[in-house]
Amino acid sequence: MSHSRKVISIHELKVSCGDCSLSEICLPHGLNQEELNELDALILHKPRIEQGEVLFRSGDPMHHLYAVRSGAFKAVLSSNEGAEQITGFYLSGELMGLDGFGDDVHQCTMVALETSTVCAIDIDELEKLSTRAPGLRRQLRHLIGAEINHDHRNLLALGQLKGEERLAAFLLNISRRLKKRGFSPYEFNLPMARHDLANYLGLAVETLSRMFSRMIDADLIETNRRHVKLLNTKALCELAQYDCPRESHHASS
Amino acid sequence: MSHSRKVISIHELKVSCGDCSLSEICLPHGLNQEELNELDALILHKPRIEQGEVLFRSGDPMHHLYAVRSGAFKAVLSSNEGAEQITGFYLSGELMGLDGFGDDVHQCTMVALETSTVCAIDIDELEKLSTRAPGLRRQLRHLIGAEINHDHRNLLALGQLKGEERLAAFLLNISRRLKKRGFSPYEFNLPMARHDLANYLGLAVETLSRMFSRMIDADLIETNRRHVKLLNTKALCELAQYDCPRESHHASS
DNA sequence: GGCACTCCATGATCTTTGTCAACTACACGC
């Protein structure tokens, strides 16, 4: 029944999960009021993280799970020869740090793509709370499943799709995730630079650039640096060969 | 304190997790006797599954987690255009079905690569038990983490490594997993056909075949169909550019 | 034992993507 106030952050604007606009996406989703209060008591609001700064590093012992409160992150996995692969991009409300579950040590390095804020949850506390909060267990399970499914989709993309198809799949994926957060699914700013996106898609930057150009020539999209406008979702879906959501005729927002 | 005997299988040779030779790898690892007994009571021993048969299919509602008792499986993820990607191979003691965590529906189709047996655990029962079995929670967490890390390693391979390097990484990975199970890490039979392996590695069968030939020419391995002998682990590690385990001078087993 | 079938290996060719290099556009600092 603890409801002790945490004292970490100076910018204590929206400390409560119940008030948070991301609660429907994030860990609090599906929790009852009691569970919500208990979760709230565990949340540590970390200070602001600037672009390029590291949230945790490969090799760090895992102490927390993190949720993106604002901003965006990339997870970078390195081979011992220096090759690096970005395994995922994390947007607001998404859970980071699951890569530490295996042996309680982080495998990835998590880097902020822009000035960001995160919520941290002590893993031992979360574990304790989860024993008496079935809603929390369920949501954690779903978020873990989402991570796994995301990775599997990516394996499919890298293993079977061509560069242009992978880019289409990526754009639609981002579009869907932004829509879920109340942003336009047709027009948005990518949080990552070309070289990060190229790496994520397993392409050279130059190749990625050509894929963009080809899509622009085919009137599938428009771009201005990181700003992207989807012009022909249907064609993109066909390229991506993955779940074309029934085109709602009113472009929401 | 229930220790009711289950009655499903006719071949009730080794029904108890405590007696199972895989217990150190599988879900029972790290459980105390009490937890072990409770887990045991939940295990359903499914009838034998023949090569090519399906354990669960993409779209099936998720009811169980499965552990490989004997044999091997592949997890196949399909795009809606018919492209298929094998996201993983599962050996004895490994946990299958985590792809259903996201929304309680399986995303992959799990196919037996050879005649196999599995243990099934009802997901609701597991959930109930996990509230009072911290050891089980921990081990489940580790196995989930292992799945995620495996997928991330694979993303790195598909995104950054060349065909031959991916094959080297795969062979070393299998080698390590077999060693853990008490088999020779230097000589083994692959449970999958070339076309499955090619698909998993994101290569054409012909390309994979050439990679094998190249490795044989370089005296890195010997093969006879699915039988593989690793001749130069060090060179393979360099190719795979990933965690060369300190070469123990006595070839175990 | 012979036939058919599947799996695997190899050669020739074409496609896709990576690499090297040059160039443009925008951002920042002065």
Add this chain to the structure above:
DNA sequence: GCGTGTAGTTGACAAAGATCATGGAGTGCC
């Protein structure tokens, strides 16, 4: 407003891998 730097684009060429075609080798079936 002007240099300087970085991000992004484009072109020419090279490399990796896919595709098509062929042949061999093992396996099951009659």
